[in-house]
Amino acid sequence: MTPEAIRMLLEEKLAGAHDGRGVRRVSIDLDAADIQEGASAALRAGRSRFMTIVAVDTGLDVELLYNFSVDGVLLTLRTSVAKEAGAIETITGTAPAAELVEKEIAELFGIQFVGHARRTNLVLPDDWPAGRRPLRRPLAGGVIPQARASVENLLVGGTSIRVGPSSAVKREKAGLPRTPPLVSANADRLQEFKDFLEHTGFDERAGFDRRTGKLRYK
Numbered sequence: 001m002t003p004e005a006i007r008m009l010l011e012e013k014l015a016g017a018h019d020g021r022g023v024r025r026v027s028i029d030l031d032a033a034d035i036q037e038g039a040s041a042a043l044r045a046g047r048s049r050f051m052t053i054v055a056v057d058t059g060l061d062v063e064l065l066y067n068f069s070v071d072g073v074l075l076t077l078r079t080s081v082a083k084e085a086g087a088i089e090t091i092t093g094t095a096p097a098a099e100l101v102e103k104e105i106a107e108l109f110g111i112q113f114v115g116h117a118r119r120t121n122l123v124l125p126d127d128w129p130a131g132r133r134p135l136r137r138p139l140a141g142g143v144i145p146q147a148r149a150s151v152e153n154l155l156v157g158g159t160s161i162r163v164g165p166s167s168a169v170k171r172e173k174a175g176l177p178r179t180p181p182l183v184s185a186n187a188d189r190l191q192e193f194k195d196f197l198e199h200t201g202f203d204e205r206a207g208f209d210r211r212t213g214k215l216r217y218k
Contacts, residue, residue: 001034007041010075014045017073027076032088038077039066039091039098046071050095055105059140060207060216062109064088083139084216087112108135139217141207148215155208158193 001009013026030038042048047070054065061080068075081088090113092099102113103122110133121128143151150160168178197203207216 001031001037003037003041006030006034006037007044010038010041010045014070014073014075024072025074025076027078029078032079032081035064035066035077035079036089036091036094039068040094042066042068042070042075042077043094045075048075050091050097053098053101053105055109055111055135057109057135057137059137059142062086062105062111062136064105064111066091081111082216083110083136086110087114089113090115092116107133109133110136141215141217143206143215148218151206152208152213152215155194155197155203155206156213158190 009028013028017024017026028038039050043050049069051067051069051074054067056063056065058080061082063078063080066077066079068077079088088111090098090102092102092113093115099116099118100122102116103118105111106113106116107121107124107128120126124134154160172178203210208214209216
């Protein structure tokens with residue numbers, strides 16, 4: 001999202017909070033790469049100040065809620081950092097007051113705020129093990145171990161049973177279609193099925209990585 005698009009989105013949402021309906025809280029979802037620009041736009045919007053950042057470990061990601069007060073409205077910029085990446089740009093360049101809370105989140109949740117100047121520990125003892133983060137949960141999703149292979153196959157091919165190349169050849173020799181007459185056997189239906197899963201957010205909730213074709217956890 002461009003800086004101008006972020007600024008316009010903030011203005012639109014904040015204007016809606018003052019339309020007489022009594023709404024005093026606004027939440028905006030941003031990509032992690034846009035948080036720095038989002039914070040800058042928030043601090044340029046009227047009478048504004050940075051308040052705090054709240055971190056929530058969801059199992060797969062660490063959700064970060066950046067809270068600002070803008071003309072009496074509580075503005076929250078919401079983003080997520082994948083645990084595999086574990087890094088996001090610091091906002092201390094535009095909001096110096098974020099220094100301590102960013103450092104606290106870094107120590108407790110293991111999220112690196114790139115560009116943060118403070119090196120010494122703030123919350124944990126100086127001799128605390130570097131890889132141990134007290135509030136960070138293991139990388140985990142909502143699919144139970146027994147169902148993970150089936151869910152992966154379902155999200156990849158539209159069927160809970162994946163037909164490998166050798167099985168496809170055996171089916172063909174036996175006079176059967178190379179793939180069962182399920183979603184995976186029809187390219188159009190398969191794409192429709194994948195679009196449905198993406199639209200409902202099932203793939204994201206399950207922790208499926210479309211780039212690798214696998215769940216993000218085992």
